[in-house]
Structures are given as C-alpha cells and as structure tokens.
Amino acid sequence: MVLYVFVVAYVGGEEDDAATNGAGPRGPSQWGMSQIGERLGGSGPVASGLRLGGAVAGGALLVELLIALLGTGLEAVRGHGAPYAPGPHAFGTPAYIGNLLLTRFLLAFEVASFLLLIAAVGGVVLARRRGGLDDDAGDDLAPLDLMRPLGTGSMSEGVGGRVR
C-alpha cells in the first residue's frame, strides 16, 4: 500500500482522464482491441454499453459465486467451524503458523523467499534510471533498432542500447 502511494505520487493520479483525452483520434489503420478500449474510455452509447457489460459480467460472476458457495451441499459451511481450544500452540497462533512454515511447508517458504528476492532485483532493474542523467548520451542506432518499436522493454533497452 505504501508502494502504491509512492507510485501514485510519482506518476500522478489523473492518468485515467489524461490517457482517455490525450490519446487523440486514431487512424482507421489501428482497428483492433484498442478500439474497444477507446470506446470504453470515451463517451456515447457504445462506451456506456461496454461499461454496463462489464458490470453485468461482474454481477453474473458474483451471483454464480454466491450460488456455488451458499447453495453448497457442505453442511460445515453453515456451522461455526472446527472446535477451538485456546492455548499457546492452538490453531492460528503465531507459534502454530511458524511451526507449519518451518516444518511441513519449508519448501514453499524457501521458494517464496527466492521469489521475493527475484522480485526485489526485478523491481530495481525495471525502475532504475537508464543511461544516466543525460538522456541523449550514446544514442547510436543499431540496424536492429529500426525494426523494433521504441520502449518495448527488450533486453538491449534494458542494458541501455537505445534509450530515448
């Protein structure tokens, strides 16, 4: 949540309007999925219809989930759960969770720790400042750059091959 607040403060919170208004009109050559997004962001009957469609799909999902969960044949769902006896090592205490994490789910624990490490490294790599403070330094064009659109996050861009 703190990360979200920082990123919203960095990027600015009004992209939804800015992206909708700033996208501008497009040529007929760009038909495709983005047209649906354009309509969804814009105004008019199609946009409201698509928004309504999304809401209806979500409502249908909710109804389906509720039918599946509340109309289940499991009698235990209507009960209050398994009997519970308080104690230092009872169900749900930190001692219980820690014991499970370090014995039965040790592999999952370790894999999760490696995943966190990789995510931290990846976050640093993605968000670091590429090519130093001077944006135009070392802008030599490789032949492959002409075939590739800019800012697609390829490996050569990651190592500072062609930075805008």
Place this chain on the structure above:
Amino acid sequence: MSIAWYLAVSAIVFSLGAVGVITRRNPLVLLLCLELMLNGANLSLIAFSRMWGNGDGQILALIVMTVAACEVCIGLGMIVALYRRRLPVDVDELRELQG
C-alpha cells in the same frame, strides 16, 4: 457467525476486483483490483482453514500474499519505467509485448 458469511464477503470482494479488472484501463487501478481479487481468495482460504481446523489454508494465504507482493513490485516497477519513457500509462496502448 457461520462460515458462509465469510465466504459471501470473499465472493463480493472478488467480484468487485473482477469488475475493476474488466472495466478499468489504468494499470495502477488494475493492479489494485488484482490485489482485491487475491484478497477475496485469501479470505475464503482462511475461512475454509478455520472450518476444518487445519492450518494449510493459512499457509497458502501467506504464500499468496508473498506472490501478490512480488507481482505488485514488478508491476509498479513497470509503471514507473513506462512513465519515465513518456509512454501512455494505459493497458490498451500496451497490448503489444513483442520486443
């Protein structure tokens, strides 16, 4: 309260997240809605874990929270990178992933 109430709340939270993922275009809001869906699933995991008196669901919820933290880390890093390159922060504009 019976377990069914917790499951109902988790279904509602999950559906709210799904509606957000379907209708919104800002990747920040999209990530928040994904988080909402994961938290709905977590709530039902915890409820079922309590129902059976078994800790496996709680461990799985913890692992899901870890994976969600990783996903948010990478996603927000991508958003910051997009913003640095002055690319549109809009998931419809970013649908081409080929490099």
